[in-house]
Amino acid sequence: MKGIYRKELLFESKHAAAESGASARHMHDEYELYYFLEGDAEYVVGEHVYPLAPHDLLFIRPAVYHFPVLHTQSPYRRMVLNFSEEIVPEGLRQGLQSAAVFRHAPPTETAGQLFMQAERATALYEEEDAFLALRSLLTLMLLAFRHETPVRIREKCLHPRLGEILRYIDAHTAEPMNAASLAAMFFVSPSWLTHAFSEHLHIGVAQYIHSKKILRAQRLIRSGTPPTQAAQACGFASYPTFFRLYRSILGISPAQDKR
Numbered sequence: 001m002k003g004i005y006r007k008e009l010l011f012e013s014k015h016a017a018a019e020s021g022a023s024a025r026h027m028h029d030e031y032e033l034y035y036f037l038e039g040d041a042e043y044v045v046g047e048h049v050y051p052l053a054p055h056d057l058l059f060i061r062p063a064v065y066h067f068p069v070l071h072t073q074s075p076y077r078r079m080v081l082n083f084s085e086e087i088v089p090e091g092l093r094q095g096l097q098s099a100a101v102f103r104h105a106p107p108t109e110t111a112g113q114l115f116m117q118a119e120r121a122t123a124l125y126e127e128e129d130a131f132l133a134l135r136s137l138l139t140l141m142l143l144a145f146r147h148e149t150p151v152r153i154r155e156k157c158l159h160p161r162l163g164e165i166l167r168y169i170d171a172h173t174a175e176p177m178n179a180a181s182l183a184a185m186f187f188v189s190p191s192w193l194t195h196a197f198s199e200h201l202h203i204g205v206a207q208y209i210h211s212k213k214i215l216r217a218q219r220l221i222r223s224g225t226p227p228t229q230a231a232q233a234c235g236f237a238s239y240p241t242f243f244r245l246y247r248s249i250l251g252i253s254p255a256q257d258k259r
Helices: 092-097 111-123 127-146 160-171 179-185 190-201 206-222 227-233 239-252
Strands: 004-005 009-014 029-039 039-047 048-053 056-060 066-070 078-084 103-104
Touching: 009 029, 009 111, 009 127, 029 039, 029 111, 039 056, 056 111, 078 111, 078 127, 092 127, 111 127, 160 179, 160 190, 160 206, 179 190, 179 206, 190 206, 206 227, 206 239, 227 239
Parallel strands: none
Antiparallel strands: 004 009, 009 078, 029 056, 029 078, 039 048, 039 066, 056 103
């Protein structure tokens, strides 16, 4: 595995086995470009599942839960580029919200060529030069997305009712909620909801909700909101509970996350 690891930009070219367990299933506050090269896999992004073919490229927005689903033990190769919004030129930031999640990017096309150049840059250059190269390549890739022709998306929905619930959670992170309140709102039983999250997302309802809320709070804190106000804005009645979850999910305290 070769790569570069900076707070604002991370690139990895992975040619080994997939991550196992919870480490492969996650959400974070950065954008992610996932370039699939080889394997027998699908990829879950939020409420959708994308069957993957070599050179498919996924654009994953911050705080969206995602993970691979591997069907066999065949070799699994991919490149992953994570980046913060701050590293993107200001004129391209608006396009981050409208860029398509899925695209096919063979090496003969711009995005595929840029990923191959990124892999070569990390293999040939020292870290600082590799970082500069990757930053430039990312800018070129986002420019290519701005001018691309939309393609038909090969996606499936995990489960229609579960999709409704996930969209509701995304839109209401400022409100208190739990499995019982969600089950009552969507006319399902708490046991059905717990089973649906476990079967389709491999995560508990409370863990999913807490992660969404904490990532929203992180963005607020990084933009200058005091931690106590961020906790209230994300529906936490108890600051000690918020503080404990923040440390557990992000590995740092709210005060350490200030910029």
